[in-house]
Amino acid sequence: MSRKLRRCLLILAVALLILQLGTKSGKPCDGADLTYECLGGNTYKVRFSFYRDCIGILAPANIYVNIRSVSCGQTLGVTCNPIPGTGQEVTYLCPTAQSTCNGGTFTGIQEWVYEGVVTLPMQCNDWQFSYSLCCRNAAINTISSPGPILFLYYASLDNLNVQCNSAPTFSNKPVPFACLGQQLCFNHGAIDPDGDSLVYTMVDPRQTATNDVSYMAPYNAANPLASAPAIQFNNQTGDICFTPTQLQVTVMAVLVQEYRNGVLIGSVVRDIQITVLNCVNDLPTLSGINGTNDFSMTVCANQNFCFDVFSNDINAGQQVSLFWNTGVAGGNFSSAGSPHPTGTFCWTPTTADISNTPHCFTVRVSDDACPYIGSNTYSYCITVTGIIVDAGPDQYIACSDQATITANASGGNPPYTYLWSNGFTGPTQTVPVGTYVVTVSDGNCSSTDTVNVGAF
Secondary structure: HHHHHHHHHHHHHHHHHHHHHHOOOOOOEEEEEEEEEEOOOOOOEEEEEEEOOOOOOOOOOOOOEEEEEOOOOOOEEEEEEEEEOOEEEEEOOOOOEEHHHHHHOOOOOOEEEEEEEEEOOOOOOOOEEEEEEOOOOOOOEEOOOOOOEEEEEEEEEEEOOOOOOOOOEOOOOOOOOOEEOOOOOEEOOOOOOOOOOOEEEEEEOOOOOOOOOEOOOOOOOOEEEEEEOOOEEEEOOOOOOOOOOOOOOEEEEEEEEEEEOOOEEEEEEEEEEEEEEOOOOOOEEEEEEEHHHOOOEEEEEOOOOOEEEEEOOOOOOOOOEEEEOOOOOOOOOEEEEEOEEEEEEOOOOOOHHHHOOOOOEEEEEOOOOOEEEEEEEEEEEEEOOOEEEEEOOOOEEOOOOOOOEEEEEEEEEOOEEEEEEOOOOOOEEEEOOOEEEEEOOOOOOOEEEEEEEEEE
């Protein structure tokens, strides 16, 4: 089949699907989320991001976010206004395709972001931020009576047990389209600015503070669309993969809860709509780490490492591109090669990165199909282990005296071995004036520290 014919068939399929599903139903958006950022004390910047279908209603001039705490008996709110430059199109279209945002025929999506600043009057453990928007797309065929159903977007905050916490933010735009019979993998790319542990759960989308949407059997929060095999969801990384088996329009929501020292301190949710299309294009793919099927690894702190991921696209002549979400601070991701580039990630984690919670980032692989660009998003997670060693504070003695120095080690997998720069192999020794470096190892990871013994 020629590429020109493939394009024509895809354009026809999309046009027919738009007519069949009735997407000109006045739907306002294809997804949204509500987050907050601590500016100091009890003052927070509230941000609402939503993805407007360009044939839906116009974006509001501003929005009012309701804020309340039941335990403290507080009810207030904040007006959020559009940020400068908002309303940009984020549709995955090839350069020659015109979306409905620009007078064309292909479904176009704009990202609108609103912000406002509020000072909470008290410290409470059950603050709830919420914003309601009308209405869902009447073409949704997995929930009951979708047309008159509202959206409710919400986030929670505990500023009683933890002061000045900022919510996770989403670094990846929602994916509004999936292809019939093709596996789609996606990750919202949640990043927590405070380094808190994140747990992901697929939940029922909300329509009010007390009511969820009602899925029609056999669909539910964990299985919001027809997929074979069943939808795969990872609650540690937020990865979601599915292979649609029906042309349909559905909604799904992912709740992201953040924990600090085992205590739930906040949450955010993203509610999105997905339309399954009968695509002609085959979606590009990415391998696991170094070409394997593994997407996670364990590394030692203070040691540089790199790994490669390999892209592929079975459609001849298509150029593939890789984009990462900068999800690991201090890490570096680059790509090279054509038409199927190799991505390389490098990082030198420090002892501050040691944690049982993995450090994750995402990579989106996209082709240059027309009119709709095909893409998949994968997450890669690194658990940093290692030893923390402390040789103690510097000491000062008389020239003829000796000092006792001790290396205290923790973490890793004891027992440890010790090697000092003077050849000593125990944790504690008595030494004269000098500089002493100790290396502690558990057979896998090692760490060093230095102590100076000076003279008065």
